Amino acid sequence: MTSRERVLKTINHEEPDRIPIDFGACCWSIVDAPNMPEHNYLRLCKYLGIKDPEPPMRGALMSEVDNIDERVLKRFGVDCRYLMPGGHLKKVEPGIRQGDFGLRFRQLGHYGDPDKYLWRDLNTVEEIENCPLWPDPDDPVYIQSIYPEGLRERAKYLHENTDYAIGMELYFFGNLADLMTMCFGLDKWLLNMKLNPKVYYAFVNKYLNVTDKIVASILTAVGDYIDLVVIYNDFGTQMSLNMSHGDYCKFFRPYEARLVQRIKLYTKAKVIEHSCGSVWSIIKDRAEMGVDVLNPLQPLAVNMNAEYLKKNFGDIMCFHGGIDIQRLLPFGTPKEIREEVKRLIRIFGPGGEWIAAPSHNIEPETPPENIVAMFDALQEFGSYPIKDPIKL
Amino acid sequence: MKRQTARSGKNKEEEMQELEKFAKFIETGDVERVRSLTEELLAKGITPSRIVEEGVVPGMDVVGQKYESGEYFLPELFMAGEAAKVVTAIIKPYLKKEGAKALGTVVIGTVFGDVHNVGKDLVASTLEGVGFKVTNLGVNVPAETFVEAAKKENADIVAMSALITTTMLVMKDVIKALNSGGIRSKVKVMVGGAPLDEKFAKEIGADAYGKDPREAVLKARELLSK
Numbered sequence: 001m002t003s004r005e006r007v008l009k010t011i012n013h014e015e016p017d018r019i020p021i022d023f024g025a026c027c028w029s030i031v032d033a034p035n036m037p038e039h040n041y042l043r044l045c046k047y048l049g050i051k052d053p054e055p056p057m058r059g060a061l062m063s064e065v066d067n068i069d070e071r072v073l074k075r076f077g078v079d080c081r082y083l084m085p086g087g088h089l090k091k092v093e094p095g096i097r098q099g100d101f102g103l104r105f106r107q108l109g110h111y112g113d114p115d116k117y118l119w120r121d122l123n124t125v126e127e128i129e130n131c132p133l134w135p136d137p138d139d140p141v142y143i144q145s146i147y148p149e150g151l152r153e154r155a156k157y158l159h160e161n162t163d164y165a166i167g168m169e170l171y172f173f174g175n176l177a178d179l180m181t182m183c184f185g186l187d188k189w190l191l192n193m194k195l196n197p198k199v200y201y202a203f204v205n206k207y208l209n210v211t212d213k214i215v216a217s218i219l220t221a222v223g224d225y226i227d228l229v230v231i232y233n234d235f236g237t238q239m240s241l242n243m244s245h246g247d248y249c250k251f252f253r254p255y256e257a258r259l260v261q262r263i264k265l266y267t268k269a270k271v272i273e274h275s276c277g278s279v280w281s282i283i284k285d286r287a288e289m290g291v292d293v294l295n296p297l298q299p300l301a302v303n304m305n306a307e308y309l310k311k312n313f314g315d316i317m318c319f320h321g322g323i324d325i326q327r328l329l330p331f332g333t334p335k336e337i338r339e340e341v342k343r344l345i346r347i348f349g350p351g352g353e354w355i356a357a358p359s360h361n362i363e364p365e366t367p368p369e370n371i372v373a374m375f376d377a378l379q380e381f382g383s384y385p386i387k388d389p390i391k392l
Numbered sequence: 393m394k395r396q397t398a399r400s401g402k403n404k405e406e407e408m409q410e411l412e413k414f415a416k417f418i419e420t421g422d423v424e425r426v427r428s429l430t431e432e433l434l435a436k437g438i439t440p441s442r443i444v445e446e447g448v449v450p451g452m453d454v455v456g457q458k459y460e461s462g463e464y465f466l467p468e469l470f471m472a473g474e475a476a477k478v479v480t481a482i483i484k485p486y487l488k489k490e491g492a493k494a495l496g497t498v499v500i501g502t503v504f505g506d507v508h509n510v511g512k513d514l515v516a517s518t519l520e521g522v523g524f525k526v527t528n529l530g531v532n533v534p535a536e537t538f539v540e541a542a543k544k545e546n547a548d549i550v551a552m553s554a555l556i557t558t559t560m561l562v563m564k565d566v567i568k569a570l571n572s573g574g575i576r577s578k579v580k581v582m583v584g585g586a587p588l589d590e591k592f593a594k595e596i597g598a599d600a601y602g603k604d605p606r607e608a609v610l611k612a613r614e615l616l617s618k
Binding site for chain 2: 108113186187190191193194195237239240241242243244247326
């Protein structure tokens with residue numbers, strides 16, 4: 001069975017030959033922390049005996065490595081590969097990069113952090129609609145800068161010449177919740193939603209209208225060659241959803257549904273939604289709107305552990321992620337990690353529905369032997385039929 | 393005499409009812425009603441610190457409880473915070489007019505590497521509202537900045553907030569910097585933030601831990617009465 005078949009079969013709620021594995025194709029990989037004495041990612045490569053890895057390309061926000069060395073991916077049995085779109089962040093001042101929607105990032109410790117919220121002081125419908133920071137979907141130069149020429153050819157090449165499941169993300173064209181957080185600040189967009197809804201609706205409506213065209217042009221180009229499209233909408237804290245379920249249905253769900261459904265107009269690729277936090281209460285909603293796979297399954301968040309998710313939602317949703325990066329991976333022992341992976345296989349594995357991956361970026365403190373223990377355990381114990389499946 | 397007592401008793405009861413109503417508006421994040429009622433209460437002679445202690449703090453208490461029980465979520469928390477901010481903005485000139493001596497001076501910030509500010513701002517507003525002089529250093533505050541500000545403001549209390557398990561460890565650096573800056577013995581250190589607890593506060597050598605704005609006020613007062 002090829003990697004692509006393995007991934008698609010599991011998403012189809014069927015058991016493949018073994019549990020598929022991802023690392024960096026969809027939703028995050030490993031934080032490369034340039035301010036640490038020894039780069040985390042390079043330390044991993046060295047540990048694996050890879051002396052000459054390609055210099056890491058770091059994502060602006062989370063400093064994750066976007067170009068994990070192929071030898072690392074093969075060693076770890078990874079079934080997915082990342083189709084990297086063009087960059088669209090430019091250095092505008094020392095230490096500040098700015099991109100679409102006027103998002104500005106500065107380096108804060110390991111991560112990029114919003115430097116200023118350029119939409120925060122816009123308080124009327126007119127100010128929102130006339131804001132000069134909206135991308136121009138009719139500008140071919142702009143479209144090419146974010147999804148450059150050659151992307152279609154690369155997608156085609158990967159599709160026709162490899163057996164991997166190809167994943168691509170839509171950046172802020174498939175991300176509404178986090179975009180609003182970075183444009184307005186989390187507090188401001190939630191306050192707009194409740195106290196100044198006209199402004200809230202003006203933003204979300206214009207966002208969809210502007211980005212409909214952008215998404216159409218990207219997916220028309222690559223849609224036949226990719227297997228997984230990644231969108232992002234972080235929506236939970238460690239304890240609960242960001243807002244009440246009622247508010248979610250009223251203010252956010254219809255727009256999220258459009259994010260998902262417009263992808264399906266242009267590609268048969270499966271939709272993976274990244275959504276940090278305790279988001280169990282909206283899994284059914286997301287299944288109804290067409291999300292195929294949920295990531296990252298932050299297991300220490302309320303009701304996001306394997307047992308709860310598989311038991312309550314396994315028949316309607318597939319899962320990507322789930323191996324804890326908050327405590328287990330950085331602070332556990334290789335033996336503990338191996339045992340936990342075995343346990344997760346017994347819970348998540350039956351019936352397919354799980355693409356195994358870390359539950360977010362692997363943090364810089366994580367020892368390389370722990371990372372290896374995780375991927376080795378997945379390969380060693382992940383074959384079907386699952387031994388001693390846990391009945392839920 | 394008796395009539396006066398009866399009238400002042402009725403006034404007191406009315407005041408209590410008004411403050412309870414006020415607390416309810418804080419709880420529901422009704423910014424406009426909070427704004428108009430603050431002005432009304434001040435005009436009736438109710439002191440700013442009473443408005444905060446008997447209006448804002450009880451309202452925020454209920455918000456905290458409802459958030460923990462899952463009835464309230466982030467929007468409700470932010471709305472209540474907005475309402476509390478409105479109160480602080482309105483009563484500030486009245487506090488200055490009163491000329492009351494500040495209960496103490498607090499320097500407060502979110503530690504370096506952390507940009508969470510909601511809880512910290514609520515604590516800052518509440519401390520200010522009850523009569524502390526508060527310098528809010530903002531977020532992502534390096535240890536040296538805490539020390540410089542504490543020296544500049546002649547602070548009684550250095551208050552730190554962190555909301556992530558990695559950044560809470562940075563609080564140790566701040567305490568170390570207060571030591572090497574020669575002012576640790578002159579200030580009390582108070583800490584707060586979701587991943588923290590009393591045990592952690594003790595381990596790092598802080599003087600107090602406050603889990604919400606109400607506790608922050610209680611502990612701040614306690615620390616300065618010792």
